[in-house]
Amino acid sequence: MKREILSKLIEISRNPYPYLKEWKKEKGKKILGSTLADVPEEIIYASGAHPFLILGTTKPLRLATTRLPDNACSLSRSNLELVLTYEGELFDGYVLPQVCDTTQHLCDIWKRKFSDRYFENFLVPRQVNRPSAGYWYIQESERLIWSLERYLGIKIKEDALWEAIDIYNENRRLLRSLYDIKRKHPGMLTNREFFDIVKSGFFMDKKEHNMLLKELIDSIDIEKDKKEDDYVPIVVAGIVVEPNEIFDFMDNGKINVVSDDLCTGSRYIEVETKKEGTPIEAIADAYLKKGPFSPIHDEGNKMFYNLKNRVEKYGAKGIIYVHIKYCESQDYDFPDLRRNLKAQGIKVLEVETEYQTTHMGQTKTRIQAFVEALSEEARNE
Amino acid sequence: MSEEKQEKKMTAKELSKKLTIEYLESARHARENGKFIGYTTAVSPVELFVAHDIIPIYPENHSVAAITKRLTTKLSQAMEKEGYTTHLCAYARSDLGYRITGESAMGGIPDPDFILACNAQCFTLTKWFEVLSRKYNIPVFVFDTPQWIRDEETRKRIIKYCVMQLKEQIKAQEEVTGKKFDYDRLAEVMEYSRDASHLYRQFLDLAAYKPSPISIFDALIHMAITVYLRGTPQAVHYYRYLIDEIMEEKVKKGKGAIENERFRLYWENLPVWFKFRNHFNLLAQYGGNILTSLYVHAWSYDFDTSKDPLLTLAENYVSVFSNVTLEERADMALDLFKRYDLNGSIMFLNRSCKAVSFSVHELRDMLTEKTGIPALVFESDMGDPRFYAEAQVKNRIQAYFETLEAREEAKELA
Ligand code: SF4
Numbered sequence: 195m196k197r198e199i200l201s202k203l204i205e206i207s208r209n210p211y212p213y214l215k216e217w218k219k220e221k222g223k224k225i226l227g228s229t230l231a232d233v234p235e236e237i238i239y240a241s242g243a244h245p246f247l248i249l250g251t252t253k254p255l256r257l258a259t260t261r262l263p264d265n266a267c268s269l270s271r272s273n274l275e276l277v278l279t280y281e282g283e284l285f286d287g288y289v290l291p292q293v294c295d296t297t298q299h300l301c302d303i304w305k306r307k308f309s310d311r312y313f314e315n316f317l318v319p320r321q322v323n324r325p326s327a328g329y330w331y332i333q334e335s336e337r338l339i340w341s342l343e344r345y346l347g348i349k350i351k352e353d354a355l356w357e358a359i360d361i362y363n364e365n366r367r368l369l370r371s372l373y374d375i376k377r378k379h380p381g382m383l384t385n386r387e388f389f390d391i392v393k394s395g396f397f398m399d400k401k402e403h404n405m406l407l408k409e410l411i412d413s414i415d416i417e418k419d420k421k422e423d424d425y426v427p428i429v430v431a432g433i434v435v436e437p438n439e440i441f442d443f444m445d446n447g448k449i450n451v452v453s454d455d456l457c458t459g460s461r462y463i464e465v466e467t468k469k470e471g472t473p474i475e476a477i478a479d480a481y482l483k484k485g486p487f488s489p490i491h492d493e494g495n496k497m498f499y500n501l502k503n504r505v506e507k508y509g510a511k512g513i514i515y516v517h518i519k520y521c522e523s524q525d526y527d528f529p530d531l532r533r534n535l536k537a538q539g540i541k542v543l544e545v546e547t548e549y550q551t552t553h554m555g556q557t558k559t560r561i562q563a564f565v566e567a568l569s570e571e572a573r574n575e
Numbered sequence: 576m577s578e579e580k581q582e583k584k585m586t587a588k589e590l591s592k593k594l595t596i597e598y599l600e601s602a603r604h605a606r607e608n609g610k611f612i613g614y615t616t617a618v619s620p621v622e623l624f625v626a627h628d629i630i631p632i633y634p635e636n637h638s639v640a641a642i643t644k645r646l647t648t649k650l651s652q653a654m655e656k657e658g659y660t661t662h663l664c665a666y667a668r669s670d671l672g673y674r675i676t677g678e679s680a681m682g683g684i685p686d687p688d689f690i691l692a693c694n695a696q697c698f699t700l701t702k703w704f705e706v707l708s709r710k711y712n713i714p715v716f717v718f719d720t721p722q723w724i725r726d727e728e729t730r731k732r733i734i735k736y737c738v739m740q741l742k743e744q745i746k747a748q749e750e751v752t753g754k755k756f757d758y759d760r761l762a763e764v765m766e767y768s769r770d771a772s773h774l775y776r777q778f779l780d781l782a783a784y785k786p787s788p789i790s791i792f793d794a795l796i797h798m799a800i801t802v803y804l805r806g807t808p809q810a811v812h813y814y815r816y817l818i819d820e821i822m823e824e825k826v827k828k829g830k831g832a833i834e835n836e837r838f839r840l841y842w843e844n845l846p847v848w849f850k851f852r853n854h855f856n857l858l859a860q861y862g863g864n865i866l867t868s869l870y871v872h873a874w875s876y877d878f879d880t881s882k883d884p885l886l887t888l889a890e891n892y893v894s895v896f897s898n899v900t901l902e903e904r905a906d907m908a909l910d911l912f913k914r915y916d917l918n919g920s921i922m923f924l925n926r927s928c929k930a931v932s933f934s935v936h937e938l939r940d941m942l943t944e945k946t947g948i949p950a951l952v953f954e955s956d957m958g959d960p961r962f963y964a965e966a967q968v969k970n971r972i973q974a975y976f977e978t979l980e981a982r983e984e985a986k987e988l989a
């Protein structure tokens with residue numbers, strides 16, 4: 195396996211800013227930041243601007259605390275902080291989705307703070323089970339197209355949209371095949387490495403990401419690269435896993451993340467946009483078929499069934515649920531989810547995370563204890 | 576004695592109580608009378624329920640009753656034991672606690688046949704109702720109202736999306752009730768709703784008098800009827816009755832809600848329900864009266880019955896203050912400052928209600944910039960005394976009035 199490609203992707207995932215500054219200089223493209231989830235990136239890509247998914251910062255909070263109350267979720271606070279204090283310079287503008295109360299307010303605050311830049315919100319349908327949801331996603335996609343066209347002074351052609359869809363489909367296909375390899379040979383690619391690779395794709399040029407992914411996958415020689423070991427298969431649930439040292443703790447505990455329902459994982463990479471109808475219809479259709487996402491209303495037990503199926507399909511021994519501190523949406527989901535999973539005999543560990551946490555020791559110990567208990571159980575079976 | 580005469584002796588408050596009891600009774604006997612129970616959010620197109628033999632039940636109102644009876648801490652603790660956190664909205668905490676313990680300040684509420692969540696108000700309710708949906712094994716119908724951003728073309732599209740959803744809602748209701756939806760009945764309901772909402776607004780606007788014959792605490796007590804009896808003739812009658820009473824008792828006599836009114840205050844957010852009286856008295860000591868808030872105005876709809884009812888429903892519900900942009904919300908507040916001639920502002924950062932609280936800092940900046948009136952921001956919880964620091968709030972209010980006094984004196988000197 196070409197370790198140098200791996201290192202490059204990991205480096206970008208951990209600190210994408212130097213890479214992007216260089217890249218921007220070279221390509222002369224506009225960089226548009228968005229936050230989780232469901233902004234149709236393909237549209238931004240097709241406009242010639244560069245979509246960048248803002249995933250918070252673990253650096254200290256300075257200004258966000260004066261704009262958002264303490265009980266705003268850790269993700270929103272650290273996202274705001276990132277642009278207010280640390281990396282705001284990089285962005286020419288923003289396209290922010292509204293998925294919950296927090297993001298709705300965040301849009302208002304953000305827009306006022308950056309009144310000198312391009313700003314558009316993306317009003318995601320917050321229900322997905324009725325025909326109106328598809329209609330609305332298409333309407334919003336059209337609005338985004340017009341808005342970008344006005345801002346950039348260009349026309350976004352249908353061909354460009356199909357091309358973007360191809361590139362994104364390819365990206366997701368590559369990530370899926372890498373996931374397969376990692377799943378089967380956990381010693382070969384750690385959890386942290388795999389999810390860092392996924393993450394790097396949210397920041398960098400997709401075409402380049404595809405190239406590197408392809409080269410990486412082609413360079414894998416299973417017989418040579420694989421390392422035999424005993425790993426405990428686990429499903430990870432939640433929205434994001436941050437700080438991503440949490441994956442290190444899983445690696446240390448010899449956990450193999452065999453599946454997940456994360457916005458920065460399977461919920462993203464399992465999507466395959468069908469090339470049917472108009473490009474926007476195709477994107478909307480893919481959106482409606484995505485896996486459940488906590489703030490978007492879906493049939494009441496969908497998240498539970500989704501996780502249960504993943505556990506069964508991949509023979510996982512348990513679930514680690516990563517709970518973003520003060521994410522209200524997750525606050526409402528989790529108790530029922532845990533109870534329902536427990537009733538199926540599925541073990542669940544809840545890990546609460548905060549971007550600015552300075553002591554991860556407890557999380558580490560709890561993950562360790564969880565995996566030990568699962569291994570113990572497996573031995574006794 | 577004729578019924579009319581009996582009623583004449585009643586105060587509006589008593590009438591409200593009577594209507595409430597009758598309403599709850601009808602809900603409790605809904606099924607015997609071929610009616611259904613629909614849970615819904617306080618801001619929602621409930622007219623579709625009323626026209627379809629679905630009696631609306633508002634878990635939020637039920638929770639307000641629990642809060643004012645000080646049951647919330649206990650109910651919340653019951654829910655915390657099941658793994659829920661204390662940072663949820665106190666309404667949701669009271670309700671989820673009620674589902675576990677059965678303890679209620681009003682003898683309980685019937686279980687739902689239909690659940691509607693309109694997210695113009697907040698997103699919390701959808702998640703909270705999802706929990707109920709799993710408990711009762713019935714779906715939640717989400718009426719999704721995208722933020723009412725200021726762009727004419729987008730607004731047209733938003734309305735189209737909303738009307739589409741109202742049609743979907745009617746279909747879903749038909750499935751549950753097994754009854755065809757009757758648009759003629761809806762037209763009738765809309766007229767009652769229109770009239771009650773106008774009268775409700777007229778009642779709130781009494782605050783423009785000097786001194787103001789009402790305080791926000793009156794508004795909070797009397798808004799209950801428009802929340803749960805919107806769309807009925809009773810609500811229309813009630814607000815007429817209420818306005819007449821205030822005109823007779825107060826306005827004609829030149830009496831204010833407090834004596835020696837000096838400060839006419841704006842309140843941002845919901846009230847601290849369990850500190851109601853206490854706040855009223857505390858402020859009155861300084862000659863301060865809170866007259867209004869955007870929150871109480873959330874029900875002063877303006878239904879245009881010359882339009883397709885679904886259209887006017889969509890237009891009214893999507894544009895409620897909690898679903899507009901911050902700029903527009905500031906404009907709505909400024910309009911109240913102007914119309915009621917306000918000279919002070921207390922902004923409650925309510926840890927229960929993210930939906931109304933999260934841009935409070937920004938909003939304060941915008942309002943003080945435009946009005947020059949200083950604002951007090953204080954943080955607490957609307958429903959759980961565990962998060963209310965009595966002494967601190969008192970001190971801050973005191974300090975705030977000192978600022979206002981100094982400001983008035985400076986003005987007089989100038
Ligand atoms: S869904 Fe949760 S994590 Fe995401 S912005 Fe809303 S509150 Fe924060």
Ligand code: SF4
Pocket residue numbers: 635664665666667696697698699700845927928929930931
């Ligand atoms: S208080 Fe706020 S969060 Fe709670 S139900 Fe009402 S609007 Fe929603």
